[in-house]
Amino acid sequence: MAEKTLTLEVIAKTDAGMVREANEDNFLVTPDRTNPDWILPRGEYANSDGGTVMVVADGMGGLNAGEVASNIAVDSIRAHISKAGAIKDDAALSALMREAIQKANMNIVRHGQDEKETEGMGSTLVMAWIRGSKLYLAWVGDSRCYIWRKGRLLQLSKDHSYVQSLVDEGKLTTEEAFFHPESNVITQSLGDGVKKPVPDDCVFPLDNEDIVLLCSDGLNGMLQDAKIEEIITAGGGLAPVADRLIEEAKAAGGLDNVTVILAKVIGGAWATGGEVLGDRRGLSVDRRRKKKARGLIYGLVALLVLGATFFAGSGVLRGPEVKTKVRVDTVNKATVRPADTGKIRKTDKAPPARPKASDEKPKTPAEKHGPADEKTILRKLPAPRDTVHLSQQKDTTKENE
Numbered sequence: 001m002a003e004k005t006l007t008l009e010v011i012a013k014t015d016a017g018m019v020r021e022a023n024e025d026n027f028l029v030t031p032d033r034t035n036p037d038w039i040l041p042r043g044e045y046a047n048s049d050g051g052t053v054m055v056v057a058d059g060m061g062g063l064n065a066g067e068v069a070s071n072i073a074v075d076s077i078r079a080h081i082s083k084a085g086a087i088k089d090d091a092a093l094s095a096l097m098r099e100a101i102q103k104a105n106m107n108i109v110r111h112g113q114d115e116k117e118t119e120g121m122g123s124t125l126v127m128a129w130i131r132g133s134k135l136y137l138a139w140v141g142d143s144r145c146y147i148w149r150k151g152r153l154l155q156l157s158k159d160h161s162y163v164q165s166l167v168d169e170g171k172l173t174t175e176e177a178f179f180h181p182e183s184n185v186i187t188q189s190l191g192d193g194v195k196k197p198v199p200d201d202c203v204f205p206l207d208n209e210d211i212v213l214l215c216s217d218g219l220n221g222m223l224q225d226a227k228i229e230e231i232i233t234a235g236g237g238l239a240p241v242a243d244r245l246i247e248e249a250k251a252a253g254g255l256d257n258v259t260v261i262l263a264k265v266i267g268g269a270w271a272t273g274g275e276v277l278g279d280r281r282g283l284s285v286d287r288r289r290k291k292k293a294r295g296l297i298y299g300l301v302a303l304l305v306l307g308a309t310f311f312a313g314s315g316v317l318r319g320p321e322v323k324t325k326v327r328v329d330t331v332n333k334a335t336v337r338p339a340d341t342g343k344i345r346k347t348d349k350a351p352p353a354r355p356k357a358s359d360e361k362p363k364t365p366a367e368k369h370g371p372a373d374e375k376t377i378l379r380k381l382p383a384p385r386d387t388v389h390l391s392q393q394k395d396t397t398k399e400n401e
Contacts, residue, residue, distance in 0.1 A: 004133070007047070008263055012260070012261045017218055018250050019256070023067065025059065025257040025259040026057045026067070026070040026074045026259075029041075029053070036082070051130055052130045056259050056261060060123060073104045077103075081097075084096055093129065094201045097129060097199070097201060101127065101140055101190070102197075104123075108121065108123065121191055122189040122190055122191035126139040126143040128212060128261075133206050133269045134203055135203070135205075139157045139199060142186050143157075144213075146225075147210060147213075148210065148232045148233070153229035157200070160200075161187060206265050211264045212261075212264075219259075222248075222250075228245065238262045
């Protein structure tokens with residue numbers, strides 16, 4: 001039986017925020033990857049067999065052209081998937097997305113080598129592809145993808161960031177990670193000429209009334225997930241919801257550029273039972289499953305080796321000496337420079353203390369930062385500006401002593 005055609009509605013908006021003069025975010029949306037003119041569709045439309053592609057890239061700014069990096073990222077994605085041939089299955093589509101992201105990384109690195117004034121620029125990227133009744137996702141860095149279903153919000157992507165590693169190790173809660181002073185340190189990005197990024201990907205089944213949210217960290221860095229969930233649940237149409245998300249992020253400080261893409265499944269999805277969202281464990285991530293299977297095999301082999309050591313030894317079970325990796329101490333953070341950790345800091349995005357609920361919200365200078373304008377052309381063309389990787393910053397500690 002042929003799969004039904006989804007009816008979708010997509011809205012995309014971006015805003016410089018309350019602090020930055022330039023917008024280093026970029027985004028793309030197309031309902032037809034073979035069309036040379038990628039235009040954001042207006043209103044509801046029938047999703048094509050090729051599917052709808054959405055991308056958000058967040059340039060790492062400061063000294064060396066962050067918006068140039070994000071612009072190269074989205075242009076590279078468009079060029080790579082536009083010329084791709086027929087896609088046979090889920091695995092082929094996910095592979096194509098990873099290839100496109102790697103191509104974007106290579107183009108950013110090459111541009112930095114050719115244009116020395118932009119050397120060191122970088123970008124995060126999240127890419128979503130709605131095809132059939134499935135959402136295909138790939139990402140590098142901390143730009144995010146969420147799914148909203150029946151009043152529940154679930155983060156589908158998983159940040160490549162320092163604080164996320166602490167959450168994974170059980171050292172931080174998600175609440176603590178949100179307020180952590182090193183929340184701007186990422187462990188993967190496009191444009192890193194030393195460490196080649198390894199995109200993560202997953203596949204998620206869609207149901208009618210689902211809303212997919214792609215965003216830069218200018219949104220989720222200012223608003224916690226519960227607040228984002230509350231705004232989407234309040235409804236009122238995709239455009240007003242996108243406006244409220246951006247305005248609330250600005251009211252919370254607006255420390256960074258804010259980009260939001262919302263895609264709603266109006267109808268046509270195969271029934272999935274209308275299940276309430278749980279957690280990320282239900283995601284289809286083939287590579288992770290293979291790693292888990294290999295881990296079980298290696299574990300069994302290790303047990304056999306240890307057992308042989310026990311019976312052949314002196315009666316005391318001895319294992320091999322384990323050398324622990326040196327990681328950043330969250331308590332004595334001041335004694336460790338982030339450059340020493342091998343991570344990348346979004347240097348111009350270091351968040352100051354966020355205002356508490358009781359604090360007065362900053363006034364919005366309407367003459368400079370008005371309401372977010374809807375982008376009918378899917379790609380924004382920003383003016384060049386610089387960005388930097390922290391590892392390339394000059395250490396001025398001794399000079400200041």
